[in-house]
Amino acid sequence: MPAISHHNGMDEASFTAFADQLDRYVRDRLIPAEPRMIEANAVPADILTEMRDMGLFGITIPEDYGGAGLNVSQYVETIRRLAYAAPAYRSTISIGVGMVTSALKTGGTAAQKQRWLPQLAAGMIASFGLTEPGSGSDSAALQTRAVRTAEGYVLNGTKRYITNAPNAGLALIMARTSAENLPRNAHISAFLVPLDTPGVTVGKPDRKMGQAGATIADIIMDDATIPADALLGEVEGKGFEHAMRSLDNGRLSVAAASVGYARRALDTALSYATERKAFGEPIASFQLIQAMLADSRAELYAAECMIADACRLADEGRRTTIEASAAKMFASEMCGRVVDRCVQIHGGAGYLSEYEAERFFRDARLYRIYEGTTQILQLLIARNMLKEFAAGV
Amino acid sequence: MKILVPVKRVVDANVKVRVKPDQSGVELANVKMSMNPFDEISVEEAVRLKEKGVATEVVVVSVGPAQAQETLRTALAMGADRGILVTTDGPTESLAVAKLLAKIVAEEAPGLVILGKQAIDDDANQTGQMLAALLGWGQGTFASKVEPTADTVSVTREIDGGLETVELKLPAVVTTDLRLNEPRYASLPNIMKAKAKPIANKTPADYGVDVTPRLTTLKVTEPPKRSAGIKVKTVDELIEKLKNSGVIA
Numbered sequence: 001m002p003a004i005s006h007h008n009g010m011d012e013a014s015f016t017a018f019a020d021q022l023d024r025y026v027r028d029r030l031i032p033a034e035p036r037m038i039e040a041n042a043v044p045a046d047i048l049t050e051m052r053d054m055g056l057f058g059i060t061i062p063e064d065y066g067g068a069g070l071n072v073s074q075y076v077e078t079i080r081r082l083a084y085a086a087p088a089y090r091s092t093i094s095i096g097v098g099m100v101t102s103a104l105k106t107g108g109t110a111a112q113k114q115r116w117l118p119q120l121a122a123g124m125i126a127s128f129g130l131t132e133p134g135s136g137s138d139s140a141a142l143q144t145r146a147v148r149t150a151e152g153y154v155l156n157g158t159k160r161y162i163t164n165a166p167n168a169g170l171a172l173i174m175a176r177t178s179a180e181n182l183p184r185n186a187h188i189s190a191f192l193v194p195l196d197t198p199g200v201t202v203g204k205p206d207r208k209m210g211q212a213g214a215t216i217a218d219i220i221m222d223d224a225t226i227p228a229d230a231l232l233g234e235v236e237g238k239g240f241e242h243a244m245r246s247l248d249n250g251r252l253s254v255a256a257a258s259v260g261y262a263r264r265a266l267d268t269a270l271s272y273a274t275e276r277k278a279f280g281e282p283i284a285s286f287q288l289i290q291a292m293l294a295d296s297r298a299e300l301y302a303a304e305c306m307i308a309d310a311c312r313l314a315d316e317g318r319r320t321t322i323e324a325s326a327a328k329m330f331a332s333e334m335c336g337r338v339v340d341r342c343v344q345i346h347g348g349a350g351y352l353s354e355y356e357a358e359r360f361f362r363d364a365r366l367y368r369i370y371e372g373t374t375q376i377l378q379l380l381i382a383r384n385m386l387k388e389f390a391a392g393v
Numbered sequence: 394m395k396i397l398v399p400v401k402r403v404v405d406a407n408v409k410v411r412v413k414p415d416q417s418g419v420e421l422a423n424v425k426m427s428m429n430p431f432d433e434i435s436v437e438e439a440v441r442l443k444e445k446g447v448a449t450e451v452v453v454v455s456v457g458p459a460q461a462q463e464t465l466r467t468a469l470a471m472g473a474d475r476g477i478l479v480t481t482d483g484p485t486e487s488l489a490v491a492k493l494l495a496k497i498v499a500e501e502a503p504g505l506v507i508l509g510k511q512a513i514d515d516d517a518n519q520t521g522q523m524l525a526a527l528l529g530w531g532q533g534t535f536a537s538k539v540e541p542t543a544d545t546v547s548v549t550r551e552i553d554g555g556l557e558t559v560e561l562k563l564p565a566v567v568t569t570d571l572r573l574n575e576p577r578y579a580s581l582p583n584i585m586k587a588k589a590k591p592i593a594n595k596t597p598a599d600y601g602v603d604v605t606p607r608l609t610t611l612k613v614t615e616p617p618k619r620s621a622g623i624k625v626k627t628v629d630e631l632i633e634k635l636k637n638s639g640v641i642a
Binding site: 010011013014016017018021024025029050053054055056058059063068 | 427463466467470578579581582585587588
């Protein structure tokens with residue numbers, strides 16, 4: 001096992017106090033700010049400042065580096081509560097507190113941790129660059145190159161659909177350090193690239209179906225020179241391993257986001273069903289509406305249990321590829337069904353922008369796609385099952 | 394100037410309160426508890442006065458069960474400097490709390506005591522007034538603005554039909570109303586820092602105060618359910634309906 005510090009997180013009383021404050025913050029500030037955010041298609045500056053002050057950017061960063069040192073369960077619980085509000089809020093912090101911090105903690109040198117973790121904890125927005133125009137989850141097709149020179153490395157290539165790219169200060173970029181594909185993806189290395197590096201540009205933000213306020217854009221590297229110590233861990237060929245391990249963690253975050261948003265949609269559907277009348281009574285008294293509510297509640301509970309279990313395993317220091325993938329796959333698909341029922345329960349109103357249901361429907365669609373599509377996760381789960389079977393586990 | 398802020402642990406404002414089946418009180422088992430919202434406003438005001446350099450220290454005190462420590466921790470995370478927990482498991486009646494606070498004031502010698510105007514559990518709205526009486530201090534209740542000077546404090550009060558501004562000689566007692574400020578959220582970094590702030594554990598006996606209840610609760614009931622009204626077309630019809638229902642003779 002690599003050396004990972006699995007401390008026990010924050011003491012329970014302090015975490016509970018924080019969770020209470022966060023719930024209140026979500027209810028009193030983040031949800032009321034949603035229309036402003038959607039209008040501007042950006043997290044409002046005052047809210048971003050508050051989120052930094054609340055310490056949300058440092059939840060997973062160890063205390064020694066200015067963070068709160070939450071364990072996986074507490075981190076995922078925080079994300080779930082935050083994700084009751086529109087997805088852009090989570091999106092803004094998620095890459096930094098999720099994949100980038102996780103990669104730095106497990107793979108970074110002492111100097112890299114010292115340089116980046118305090119900045120991330122203080123609110124620097126981060127991006128994670130794996131996907132390219134011609135490759136996503138298939139590492140063999142990865143084109144971005146990092147060529148070793150006397151000064152360090154020269155990066156060339158384009159990263160696509162990169163969350164937070166227009167606002168990020170730091171990106172963890174996967175690039176090949178070997179022209180030919182090597183076993184165990186040893187041709188791929190990870191680089192800590194400040195986005196103000198000469199030769200690095202960010203494309204125009206992509207227009208998208210939902211999740212207003214969350215930005216996605218290309219990161220283009222054209223002879224971008226970075227020092228040798230920007231190589232994560234200062235070891236070549238470990239990039240893909242770090243990326244995949246960080247993704248386990250990122251998947252739990254998307255699973256939690258799915259559960260948080262499904263709760264929001266279900267609460268909204270429940271309250272609408274008790275107010276809206278048809279044939280002289282609230283539609284909640286009709287059994288076909290009740291069936292939709294009950295199915296949603298049961299599935300939400302199942303997803304919550306899966307996430308809690310995967311988090312417990314992660315906190316024990318176990319590799320959770322199957323569990324995190326399964327939780328993400330189930331939770332995001334569940335969220336898709338719940339937001340669909342939310343629209344259905346709203347009837348005609350569910351199709352109108354005046355109500356929130358249609359926004360939930362559009363926003364939630366992404367959960368089934370990023371951090372591994374449902375189909376990639378099916379492959380990953382099955383592949384690991386076959387591997388275990390062959391090894392007699 | 395030192396500021397003393399009493400805080401109470403109450404049922405969270407967002408919880409739908411239910412009456413116990415035996416009508417002895419409201420259900421508290423497995424119910425989310427939080428700091429009384431008016432007390433949050435008091436803590437916020439005290440912390441702002443400290444940030445402005447008017448106050449030098451903010452001391453928070455709670456009288457209640459051991460779990461009231463969590464309430465004190467929240468106040469410390471908002472920016473108070475230290476806490477005093479007076480543990481008592483029985484009911485906390487206003488007069489007993491006021492007597493305890495008077496003793497604590499004698500020990501701590503604050504320039505200002507800022508309390509919530511009432512706690513949202515029993516809505517008694519009298520602890521601040523009783524404390525001022527016991528101490529013989531001036532009181533500015535239902536404050537929507539608090540401006541201390543070197544030896545006085547100007548308090549704008551929300552009264553029926555408008556605002557009244559009173560000037561009190563320090564030391565004084567102030568009770569806070571909703572519009573005084575918007576309390577901050579305790580941030581994660583400050584929650585962590587609050588762990589290191591001291592809380593002194595006390596009992597009513599330490600202050601020689603008898604907290605035995607002087608009131609007996611006979612019965613707690615839900616407010617009566619309102620039945621649907623009717624619309625009338627004429628004054629005559631209204632009078633007839635009122636006579637029929639026995640409201641007027």
